[in-house]
Amino acid sequence: MELLHSLSLGFSVALEPMNLFYCFIGVLFGTLVGVLPGLGSAGAIALLLPVTYSLSPTSAIIMLAGIWYGSMYGGSTTSILLRIPGEPASVMTCVDGFEMARKGRAGAALGIAAFGSFIAGLLGLVGLILLARPLATFALDFGPPEYFALTLLGLTLVSYLGSDTSIAKALIMAALGLLLGTIGLDPVQSAERFTFGVLSLQSGIDLVPMVMGLFGISQLLQLVCGDEAPPEGLEAPKGLRALLPNREEWRASAGAIARGSFLGFIVGLLPGAGGTISSFTAYAVEKRISKHPEQFGKGAIEGVASPESANNAATASGFIPLLTMGLPANAVMALMLGAFMLHGITPGPTLLTQKPDMFWGLIVSMFVGNIMLIILNVPLIGLFAKVARIKSIYLVPLIAVACLIGAYGVNNNPTDILVMLGFGVFGFYAERHGFSLAPMTLAFVLGPLMELSLRQSLILSDGEFMVFLDRPIAATLLGGTVVMALVPILRFVGKKRELRGMRTVMRSESGPSA
Amino acid sequence: MLQEESSLQEEPSGVIDRGAIEHWRRRLPDLIVIAFGLVALFFASRLPFGSVSQPDSGFFPILICTLIVVFGCVSLATSRSTPAAEPDAAEAAPVEGAGGQLHVWSTVAAIAVYTLALNAVGFVICTAVLVVFLLRVIGRVSWKVSLVSGVVGAALSFEVFTLLGLPLPVGLLHF
Secondary structure, eight states: OHEEEEEHHHHHHHHHHHHHHHHHHHHHHHHHHHTTTTSSSHHHHHTTTTGGGGHHHHHHHHHHHHHHHHHHHHHHHHHHSSSOOOSSSGHHHHHHHHHHHHTTHOOOOOOHHHHHHHHHHHHHHHHHHHHHHHHHHTTTTTTHHHHHHHEEEEHHHHHHHSSSSSSHHHHHHHHHHHHHHSSSSOTTTTEEEETTTOOGGOOOOOOHHHHHHIIIIIIHHHHHHHHOOOOOOOOOOSSSSSOOOHHHHHHHHHHHHHHHHHHHHHHHHSSHHHHHHHHHHHHHHHHHHHOOGGGTTTTTTTHHHHHHHHHHHHHTHHHHHHHHHOOOOOOOHHHHHHHHHHHHHSTTTTHHOOHHHHHHHHHHHHHHHHHHHHHHHHHHHHHHHHHTTTTTHHHHHHHHHHHHHHHHHHTTOHHHHHHHHHHHHHHHHHHHOOOOOHHHHHHHHHHHHHHHHHHHHHHHHOOOHHHHHHHHHHHHHHHHHHHHHHHHHHHHHHHHHHHHHHHHHHHHHHHHHO | OHHHHHHHHHHHHHHHHHHHHHHHHHHHHHHHHHHHHHHHHHHTSSSHHHHHBBBBTTTOOOOOHHHHHHHHHHHHHHHHHHHSSSOOHHHHHHOOOOOOOOHHHHHHHHHHHHHHHHHHOOHHHHHHHHIIHHHHIIIIOOOOHHHHHHHHHHHHHHHHHTTTOOOOOTTTOOO
């Protein structure tokens, strides 16, 4: 009964005309962002953060959330028609999606991607609704040791799972983010730290110019640096009939959609995992259990249905740690946390009780948004395919102006633009040298909470580190962190032993002949 | 014979030089991180550390700066021991076009000039000039398209951002 009451509250909020409008703007913009390879969802959310100042907090979060899950729909269009993933989470869709398109089944691929995303999105939301209240209740028992252990686990997972190249580099970026978060006034003693006498640094570095620089300006610099011809690829099928898979394809996809949704939901809960890893995992599992694994990579419809379902389910479950515990699971959720904070709201276990209209309004808006997306994506696929062919240089002025005015709008101060530019240059070169930006963003947002929790825990326990092990939840979370930290070390040691063994064998084989 | 020998003698040193440059180029980011960590640790150490039971404002920063130095050393060591495991920075970076770094720094300079001129000259003119620069100079789009895009883009942005309630500097010409 309580759940029904909450859902009806959610519907009353989500169906308000302004919220419906901003939900539509969010999903439309998100689809375009997903379609355009030159602009990521994190960059798009960073660009629109300042725009949300003039909106109500609920409308702002609804719109930004729409961009996030909308981009998952859009990413599949370019993957299937152009073999270019619009979003990292659509990389696996390129593999079989483009092959299906080459064989004249582009419509079926696009259709199953859209319908699979829709079904997975709804299933993910059901999971979110069922888990939100129990998790929020569970999180009410969290004290400083639990929050410290949770933030440490979150940052470790983001660094280990979310890094494409070196874990050490990801950890460096996480530490750098934590350090940047200490600039300004100490949260306990209010002492100045790393301000160097600059008055504006007393309040710390503003999140908006920083993320706009890291994600917006750095992306802009990547676009001006590259020299790409407009992508060729295949034409989009015309008409709704052309987009419907046949009965056999539906039958083949049903299991893949269900499995992809489940896997995507679980993986999406993990900090650092998100849509990309969930789509990779779902694809790998689907191929492993398939009766015809040799078909994967040659146009197997399961190879489209599974990763697309997984990445959409992951976008729903990614909200769970943020809304129930105040812990962002990835860079996009860190930006969403920033958006909440800009509006003076702290997500966490009390959000459900203190702001039930916002909480349930957001969840129901995601249902509504998924319906809007399936309506938008099916007839407008041809248009989106044309948009994907726009030369990226035309995006450059758009991104530049949006970033510049967004940064200026924070404090009406041109200095914020220079701060954004500095972070943009840093982000551009950092990524080129294998340093991932997600751990840094997450660490910057979580750093103050992490420090406060650590210091409070030590003060309360009079300096006893056992406080983290005496409490079962904190001990479990710390245990998870240790396991995550040990796995790559053990793998590294194992590889060294293997190399040493191989060298010994080679020496003994070449020895007698010499 | 003597010429061949001398060319053979020259080639190994040329190879070593290129190899040495490449060796340090790959390790430069890690060295910069370690240097930065040490500098940050120096400034952090000037803050009061407190004690484990009463951590003061320097406690967390000193811990983090130490971790930066440690992780930097680990990154340097692991890239030395397993060079194949880490993609080379040049290979990992996207393919650069003809403009490459020149375009990057031209764009950065253009944005910096835009920022400095913004309050004095105003949003509309600065934005129009920036858009024209980005399209014509960086993107090599035709003058006609660049100019039209600049003017229309600046005007549209002005309207959109004003409607959204974002403050825009008006400058000398009051628009």
